[in-house]
Amino acid sequence: MPAVSRRAVLGGAGAGLAVGAVGGAWGGRASARDTRPSPGSARVAFHGPRQGGIVEPAQARVEWAAFDLLPGTGRDRAAGLLRDWSAAAARMAAGEPGGDGGGGIALDAGPNSLTVTFGFGASLFDKLGLADRRPPALAALPAFPGDALDPARSDGDLWVQIGADDALVAVHALRVLRRLAAGTAAPRWQMAGFSRTPGATARPMTGRNLMGQVDGTNNPRPQDPDFAAKVFATGPDWMAGGSYAVLRRIRMLLDDWESLPTDRQERLVGRRKSDGAPLSGGPDAGERTPVDLAATAPDGALAIAPDAHVRVAAPASNGGAAMLRRGFSFHDGLLADGAPDAGLLFAAFQADPARGFVPVQQRLARGDGLSRFLRHEAGALFAVPPGAPEGGYVGQPLLEG
Numbered sequence: 001m002p003a004v005s006r007r008a009v010l011g012g013a014g015a016g017l018a019v020g021a022v023g024g025a026w027g028g029r030a031s032a033r034d035t036r037p038s039p040g041s042a043r044v045a046f047h048g049p050r051q052g053g054i055v056e057p058a059q060a061r062v063e064w065a066a067f068d069l070l071p072g073t074g075r076d077r078a079a080g081l082l083r084d085w086s087a088a089a090a091r092m093a094a095g096e097p098g099g100d101g102g103g104g105i106a107l108d109a110g111p112n113s114l115t116v117t118f119g120f121g122a123s124l125f126d127k128l129g130l131a132d133r134r135p136p137a138l139a140a141l142p143a144f145p146g147d148a149l150d151p152a153r154s155d156g157d158l159w160v161q162i163g164a165d166d167a168l169v170a171v172h173a174l175r176v177l178r179r180l181a182a183g184t185a186a187p188r189w190q191m192a193g194f195s196r197t198p199g200a201t202a203r204p205m206t207g208r209n210l211m212g213q214v215d216g217t218n219n220p221r222p223q224d225p226d227f228a229a230k231v232f233a234t235g236p237d238w239m240a241g242g243s244y245a246v247l248r249r250i251r252m253l254l255d256d257w258e259s260l261p262t263d264r265q266e267r268l269v270g271r272r273k274s275d276g277a278p279l280s281g282g283p284d285a286g287e288r289t290p291v292d293l294a295a296t297a298p299d300g301a302l303a304i305a306p307d308a309h310v311r312v313a314a315p316a317s318n319g320g321a322a323m324l325r326r327g328f329s330f331h332d333g334l335l336a337d338g339a340p341d342a343g344l345l346f347a348a349f350q351a352d353p354a355r356g357f358v359p360v361q362q363r364l365a366r367g368d369g370l371s372r373f374l375r376h377e378a379g380a381l382f383a384v385p386p387g388a389p390e391g392g393y394v395g396q397p398l399l400e401g
């Protein structure tokens, strides 16, 4: 298959998505003119200066998995695993079989915009005798008020994020990578999430979370002049062009949330539920209307309440702190009390968590109205190295340097 740049592939994916919405995706009438490729054929090149799964739109399905190195695993074995994982990920991203262990479950499907992202936890550096090369930005995060993080579902030596617009494709990739890890690393925890399916809406729009809010509007955008400075690290050498991923499994108290009237829900967020417009903007505002934190209502009260989520989280309230949020919903059945075990697999990518996530979460944990309806149940921080060139593997400069 010819090498295709990530940008070119994504452009193609956009064209393909329209076909899924109109053509035979639901077994409906397919006209003779529907000759464009299906959404399943969209692909994101694995090799490149940056790993996939950071700036690409969230796919319909995500699998997160953390692994711990088996006792006695040294740098050579770990390097071999990253070499095998990278090679398999590159094959699968190109729509080729990943190798043994996938059970044939993705045989009929295209790559479906598959991305595989690899991350390194702080504990990996100690185990491989690389403590002197652990980046300062990977220092343990502080404990935040209200945190109730389950150690069995937190942290890990290695992290794999698999995104695809088809669940079978994502699960297949996970099975392949898991098989390749046998004898070198053991699964520590695994989580599955979802996002909107391409073509599900009449026009592409920012997705919604399980609280029903349009979520992701004020993310930094790749065209912003300071985007790379916010999201990508400049060092140490092996991390230049990489990023740091903060993960949180945040359960939502959905039954309590859904019992609130819409205007109270909107006040707690600071945006309208129907279209995501800021409450500071008046009836004609839209999702992209800039938030005005100083705006007041006719009665003199702040249009965006003091404890509204967007006020407390805004860069302007946190000394400019910013991150790229790329979360997925989860819905994992019922808890013992019958409440849904559902919420957000929150992921934030940034150049330095101490300047991105930490100040924001410190303020949110204390003064965010939304946090009364949220429970932080698991968390992790991983260094996400830059992408690997053709023929190389993710983390090679660290593991062979």
Ligand SMILES: C=CC1=C(C)c2cc3[nH]c(cc4nc(cc5[nH]c(cc1n2)c(C)c5CCC(=O)O)C(CCC(=O)O)=C4C)c(C)c3C=C
Pocket (backbone or CB within 6 Å): 209, 211, 213, 214, 215, 216, 217, 218, 219, 248, 250, 252, 269, 271, 291, 309, 310, 313, 314, 315, 323, 343, 344, 346, 357, 360, 361, 364, 374
């Ligand atoms: C520490 C960082 C953040 C956590 C944790 C977090 C959890 C969380 N957020 C929502 C819903 C929304 N968040 C929105 C905006 C927003 N959130 C954060 C940070 C965290 N959120 C930031 C930095 C921002 C942008 C603020 C700004 O600049 O305006 C929004 C509004 C739409 C948007 O801009 O994305 C919603 C809705 C939930 C449900 C949640 C935990 C489950």
Ligand SMILES: [Fe+2]
Pocket (backbone or CB within 6 Å): 309, 313
């Ligand atoms: Fe948020």
